[in-house]
Amino acid sequence: MAYPNEKLSEEKVFKDPVHRYVHVRDKVIWDLIGTSEFQRLRRIRQLGTTYLTFHGAEHSRFNHSLGVYEIVRRIIDDVFQDREQWNNDERLLCLCAALLHDLGHGPFSHSFEKVFHLDHEQFTQAIIMGKTEVNEVLRKVSEDFPKKVAEVIAKTYKSKLVVSLISSQIDADRMDYLQRDAYYTGVSYGHFDMERILRVMRPREDQVVIKESGMHAVEDYIMSRYQMYWQVYFHPVTRSAEVILTKILHRAKELHLDHYPFKQQPVHFYSIFEDKVSVEEYLKLDESVVLFYFQAWQEEEDKILSDLCRRFLNRKLFQYIEFNPNSQMKMWMELTQLFKKAGIDPEYYLVVDSSSDLPYDFYRPGEEEERLPIHLLIPNGELKELSRQSEIVESISGKKRTDHKLYFPQDLIDQLSSKRKVKEQIRSLLQRDKS
Secondary structure: OOHHHOEEEEEEEEEEOOOEEEEEEEHHHHHHHOOHHHHHHHHOEOOHHHHHOOOOOOOEHHHHHHHHHHHHHHHHHHHHOOOOOOOHHHHHHHHHHHHHOOOOOOOOHHHHHHHHOOOHHHHHHHHHHOOOHHHHHHHHHOOOHHHHHHHHHHOOOOOHHHHHHHOOOOOHHHHHHHHHHHHHHOOOOOOOOHHHHHHOEEEOOOOEEEEHHHHHHHHHHHHHHHHHHHHHHOOHHHHHHHHHHHHHHHHHHHHHHOOOOOOOOOHHHHHHHOOOOOHHHHOOOOHHHHHHHHHHHOOOOOHHHHHHHHHHHHOOOOEEEEOOOOOOHHHHHHHHHHHHHHOOOHHHHOEEEEEEEOOEOOOOOOOOOOOOOOEEEOOOOOEEEHHHHOHHHHHHEOOOEEEEEEEEOHHHHHOOOOOHHHHHHHHHHHHHHHO
């Protein structure tokens, strides 16, 4: 049997707390799971620093990637197969793209990307197209197959329907991470009736649409996403840990570029610090490597780096207050000066952090990132945009919510015994906001 159609002699299953079982019958999928690049995802947490807030959030990108694959497999094999407007020749392409969509995530994912101006999707494509075990497996399907998988992940593949299964406002990626993250954090917000949504999905030329009878299940899905972002993903304690993590990486890079004599040289970071990172070097980075450096850097002579590493590893996080950049910039500038007087570097210890989310958006042509809205399939065959049919979705549609907080080390302020006046001025400004 030709490799693209080759099946395992016996179906393999992964026991999964969200989907009960993840089923693998295709030899290609089984071989991809066994590659070193995919196994690396076991060593990268799905939720970055969230484990410091919700202690159960230790699950990995590996878990999530298998979950997204399983949802796409069920949509194609159980719902789409033999339906008009679905081309079953693209089945394997969809399964591979679903499995590999997060392959390029680095340690502590989004924090890492933000500091070093990296893009996990670009690295995913580079791993798929580079000299890797994943590329070898994909090329056995056909010489141009890796390029097709990379195009699906880049959202440039010719079939928008294929892309929408993995990247849209209701896709397999979101449906997995909402339920998986809710399960591992122990919250109830991320639960919705996925079984119902899968049953009412239908293929159309340019996207997956939902039968009108499934509208209430989709409303539930959108509201669960809204709640998860504000109750879990943007939790202020998690953001505090992210602020410290970000500042550690900034400090280490700054010291490296200033030729600081590290006791533990950041060998794994050299190429990233110097903006010359290759796929091969990137793949050597995972969270166990990063935490090894943080552990070692606690002993560095540089007080800022050693203090920040101790804080992160021992969960001695920054305190925070609500902050309005429109009306409180004067206060922030005053605090900056007072921190300098107190000998506390405001660059590393006085940080404004912002979070924002758009739970659902209708179509806005010409926007930098055009979000295709969710369409409902009416019994007469027409398509209607979700927010025009649902009052619940209409109420949050197109409304971006933004939250700003000011983070600072309360313990360092409390220890300013020799600078009592400065200490009281800092306290007064911070307390004024709370009152």
